[in-house]
Amino acid sequence: RQASDDLTRISIGTVDECSNTTDLDALIIVHTSADHFKRRDRFRRTYANYNNTKPFRLKLVFLIGQVENADLGIKLEKENMEHRDTVMGSFLDTYQNLTLKAVMGFRWVSSTCSDIKLLIKMDDDVFFDVRKFFTRYWNRIGGSLKSKAIHCQFWEHAKVGRTGKWKVERGLFSNSSYPFPYCAGFFVIVTPDLVRSMYEVGKSIEFFWIDDVFLYGMVPATIKNVHFAQVGRWKKMVTESYRDWKNCMKRKGQAGCTYWAVLTNGEDEFDSEYDSFFALRPAIEVAGNKTLVISV
Template sequence: MTTVQQLPLMFLLCSQTCVLLFLLWRDMAPDVKQWKRAVNDEHTCHCNVTGCGDETVQRQKINRKSKRNSLPQYIDERDLRVILGDKSMCGDVALIHAVFVVHSAVGNYPRREIIRQIFRRDPYYKTYTTRLLFLLGQPNEMKLQDNIIQEFRQYGDIIQGVFLDTYHNLTYKAVMGMKWISQNCRNVKYIVKMDDDVIVDLHNFFTHLYNMFRSSDHTIICNAITQPKIFRKGKWGVKKHHLRYYKHYPFSYCSGFAVIIPAAMIPVLYKATLTVPFFWIDDIYLFGMVRRMIPKLELHDSGKKYFDFDGNEILKCIKRAGCKLTFASLSYNKMLYRAWKEKQKHLNH
């Protein structure tokens, strides 16, 4: 056969080969449309978008059977940007004994104001050098944001991030605070992380806890929780693909309503968060998953001697001699100030 006569046959063979390769590729390769949709979802539905902060955002990989396999998400430093914050907060003294970092919801102005009054009026606020900071995300309403800006101008003690202020974004709030402190508060001995419904007894803190561990840079002091149950439903519900086959967390962690951290460990903890897959429960993430990445960083369980969930206990404890209870969770705003006043009366007597 001549070359010209062979052309149709060669074309037919090439066509058949191309069709066969296409069929093989279709069976083995990911569904491109689904892949693009998954990636777009990940970029669109992120922690700073309304309605998306209440779920752990994860990239999705589509296999040849169109099933989605979760890949771990890591914290993106772009989501830790600060839009309000006074960088000079820690820069005017040689040593700060403790910075109290309060996780607060954007609408909890009354609680922040009570905590400010307690710190301003407590005599230990003047004896020791301390700083008070409130960590916030962004609200949904512009009017509320205007109020926060005004509050910042008045007090200068707010650190606000770009993410939405939602319950499932508490890990972003905590890591943002660590990054900010790492960059702006290097002259600090201790960082005290606490919630805005917690009362702190500054007398007991500086008399007992501060002096007890002031020589250690590798001990986190808290109410430690050992082998807690993993809930799959409810407020603390964890998706079934997280820690699959586990009924209990395989590590101890701190109950996050109050945690005392050596300031020297804050930059180390922050850098470790960039290497540990994201988990939305901040206490478990920071003081369990991330802490385990740092050699020799240990938890000291101070239990109910210094930490208590029951706010009524602090009112009872104040009246007893030798009460060392330092942190207690109080659900009502008025109880915060009442407990502090009762303590001051006891000290005066």
């Protein structure tokens, strides 16, 4: 089985597509469940709101699959007509189809929105400090990290799970560990020169149901010579631990803490970070690579 074009056919695409990519600093594709309307609205008010990201401009696109509930389907169509920011695939919107959703996203970007400066993939429960990312990381790193590179929290020689949520049968993958690095897929940065090749390889190699391992492990290993840049773990820029994020913010404050992306544990935590960074914090101005906090 493969994640072929038949399986990742796009049934609904954004109406405005990508007509103004030259003005965009990044395109964000978001993995979201079909019924997560509130989370998508939170993302729109946060990352599609230029007041929260200026001087950086982002385009936000949500990736979903088909639903069997007719009422939910009608709501999704209305949502897309209102916001024009949804790409819907021809597969069912289930956990087991996340690999198809991932390949579909790269298919859409490579065919419709290929002329971009940067691609960011996020899950819909991630909080992302856009300004800190650009001013302290992306605008400072060397050119070698901006070509054929994936920036993420990645693991090397990770053990293959034989129990639990990510159980992999030995008949499907016999190795005791994965012979390639792969990303924790909640937050991944991909340089644009990789998008088309990742889509082409993703639709042609043998399907693997764990999307992080497949798209951000097996696919780059097949392409070869893809550079993985660590931004998680000891680098402390991206984290899956909301506790670590909060402790860092408490000890060092927003300016001193190095984290700029965190996997939250739900809508309450996302709202808490939104309030801290946007609704309640002092105004922030960005000049070049310097972030200036203006006291109020």
